[in-house]
Amino acid sequence: MKQTTLLWLRLDLRLADHPALAAAVKRGGPVVPVFIWSPEEDGDWPPGGASMWWLHHSLTALDKSLWQLGSRLVIRCGPALETLRVLVQETGATAVFWNRRYEPAVMERDREVQEALVRDGLGAESFNAALLHEPWMIQNQRGKPFQVFTPYWKHCLAKPAPAEPLPAPKILPAPPRWPKSLALGELELEPKLHWADGLGAAWQPGEAGATANLGRFLTTAFDDYTDHRNRPDVVGTSRLSPYLHFGEISPRQVWHGLRRLASKRCLPVEQWRGSQFLAEIGWREFAHHLLFHFPHTPTEPLRADFKKFVWNQDAAWLHAWQQGRTGFPIVDAGMRELWTTGWMHNRVRMIVASFLVKDLLLPWQEGARWFWNTLVDADLAQNTLGWQWSAGCGADAAPYFRVFNPTSQGEKFDPHGDYVRKWCPELGKLSDKWLHRPHAAPAASMRAAGVELGHNYPHPVVSHAFAREMALESYARIKGSAAGNCPSTLSMRVMMPRASPSD
């Protein structure tokens, strides 16, 4: 008698290179794909608004692909364990398979689910579908987790290459009777406001979109990646992050896609394996390694001395940052790109994060939370790494005393202003010379461009030069070298002079 398997789908919303699906098919019996909506089981980090939008469309695409294989997606609401047990009863399944997730609360939940299902006498097996290397399999010579990227990635690259991706099944055996499913709309994942229109224009969630994006990147952008990856004004990166987060493509598929391209072009192995692009996939792995070994880091600094840091608490500044109305064009462009498309270029993420943490002295956790709710690629491991890196309090982080100057960063990485003009159209007529520093532009240039600070574009919320000094003093204070010399950051807004032309 052929045994039925429940395939519990989570952040692995694809059919190709899907180890849990392949294992379920191998059992030879019917396979029942199920998605369980149980955001409360994600601990403090249930999916944010942009992630929910993506999830809705990704599940739609997956269901369509499943129908083409003679199958379908069964949708239920959690709790996960109870729901799986009910589905086991309804289908007579003898095993439940899933691919692993790595968020601390979810790992805990999964452990409990697995133990309970095994106690019920069922097969309950999990697989790795999201990472090249399991976080617990990589350790330094002292048997400890890595905290510096370069030796971490060198260590990973010395390991055997990841196995070839698994093919998608051609057909999925259906159960004699399908269990009932909720309609996807009943989960109410899509926002009620029209806020998501920009997301729909920018993205095609699902496996087909992921594969198309990888193909486009490899054929048109990979060669120039090293030169273009820091330029928000060109499409120089892969834009694979949401697809990787939702598991619509696997890092193994990316690895082998790159390997095939290299072999077609007769590139030496060290050239593509040592490429900057693959190193970014390595940063993704590193982020998961860190989250697994330091599960408190989504809310607490990895470097304990930063717990003493006195942050500013200024709701008006936070709001200005969130809305893209700080008066610093590259920061505002980035925050508006995020709001409209659910994504922001990596260089600009670093600039806006540095600005929040070092110019406004607002807690990095506030920035991480805003990103969490607005990014379509919001990922607990990568978001935590990005924010702790920017705040200087994480592993292999940018030193706190390196404070990005938002004006010169804009001039360097958006040299013709195309990016700022796209997202801050009110500045569009300013010449390249003043575009990134409207507060310093001569009155005649501002008049000619139709820009009036305080009316159609904000005055800078801070003087960067002054804010930088304040940040360095606050930092010195936690280092203990300038205790007592630094004014409380809480009074910073009162003291803050207007921006100067050097900002």
Ligand SMILES: Cc1cc2nc3c(=O)[nH]c(=O)nc-3n(C[C@H](O)[C@H](O)[C@H](O)COP(=O)(O)OP(=O)(O)OC[C@H]3O[C@@H](n4cnc5c(N)ncnc54)[C@H](O)[C@@H]3O)c2cc1C
């Ligand atoms: C403050 C801050 C917050 C961030 N939050 C997230 C997040 O929630 N989710 C997320 O996926 N990325 C996050 N990143 C990392 C990075 O900005 C994005 O992964 C990248 O911009 C995605 O664009 P891409 O797919 O075109 O990247 P590419 O340059 O084409 O890189 C390929 C893949 O490598 C991974 N990657 C690239 N850069 C990094 C990096 N610095 N750290 C970790 N992985 C990386 C991503 O999965 C990416 O899709 C954050 C960075 C910062 C500074």
